[in-house]
Amino acid sequence: MIVKRRVTEAEVISEFLRNEFYQKEYNRDRDELEEYVIHPDLTNKAQNAVRRALLFRRRGRMWRELPKDTQWYEVEIDEQDLNRIRVFPRAHWRKISNGSFLLSEIVKRIRSAPSARSHPAFSKIHSLRYRLLRDPIDSAVLLIGVDETQPLTILEGNHRLAAAMLVSPQLVHKGFRVLCGLSPKMRQSCWYNTNLPNLWNYLKNRIRNVIDREADVRRALTLAQPRHSASHAFENEIHDAQKAEVKEVVG
Numbered sequence: 001m002i003v004k005r006r007v008t009e010a011e012v013i014s015e016f017l018r019n020e021f022y023q024k025e026y027n028r029d030r031d032e033l034e035e036y037v038i039h040p041d042l043t044n045k046a047q048n049a050v051r052r053a054l055l056f057r058r059r060g061r062m063w064r065e066l067p068k069d070t071q072w073y074e075v076e077i078d079e080q081d082l083n084r085i086r087v088f089p090r091a092h093w094r095k096i097s098n099g100s101f102l103l104s105e106i107v108k109r110i111r112s113a114p115s116a117r118s119h120p121a122f123s124k125i126h127s128l129r130y131r132l133l134r135d136p137i138d139s140a141v142l143l144i145g146v147d148e149t150q151p152l153t154i155l156e157g158n159h160r161l162a163a164a165m166l167v168s169p170q171l172v173h174k175g176f177r178v179l180c181g182l183s184p185k186m187r188q189s190c191w192y193n194t195n196l197p198n199l200w201n202y203l204k205n206r207i208r209n210v211i212d213r214e215a216d217v218r219r220a221l222t223l224a225q226p227r228h229s230a231s232h233a234f235e236n237e238i239h240d241a242q243k244a245e246v247k248e249v250v251g
Helices: 009-020 030-038 045-063 091-097 103-112 120-134 158-167 169-175 196-208 217-224 230-250
Strands: 002-007 071-076 140-145 152-156 177-182
Touching (some): 009 071, 009 140, 009 152, 009 177, 030 045, 045 196, 045 217, 103 120, 103 158, 120 158, 152 158
Parallel strands (some): 140 177
Antiparallel strands (some): 002 071, 071 177, 140 152
């Protein structure tokens, strides 16, 4: 793995949200907030807060399980890295993994399947494969790990990486922007290390955040709007009074 540069959490959230914004949870937001998502201004703290709230509406439970000290980097992965990248053992990946969650092994199983219809996930991956053959890639995938040498888990981009592997490993190396979050505490995250203590922490966090205040997009938008407070109005009154006084003196 080659570390190209350090990236901010705001940039990672922006890329994650852009990949998710087609989901039905965002149907009512697209007209108003699509510009924030498609053309983000990462120097704008208010915009960053809105994007974070939007992502948390769907992925807050996931993001909270990442260690607080996670540092994010844009990296370049090589063929050796592909042999240590794995999917998280959840949902349909459990059914199609056949005991190994290494991405390379899952891709071998997809290739050997009698047809794309063997499993619904296979059909989706093959559909993405054809799209990747036709259209240029303009997206990022997210990985997490302990450090540059330990196994890496796909946080976001399982289907796209599997589809790219079906086309060519070279497409994985060069086709995607790869953002990788590293922390010496990553083994405490259920997304990286699935064990009973980590899953118990996940459950407690879910209960604690049944009402997710960090996903309050309306509140984030209010903070993002220009200030029109009473203090501003008072300041304007003072300014107008000073102008009138100067005018009277001059007159």
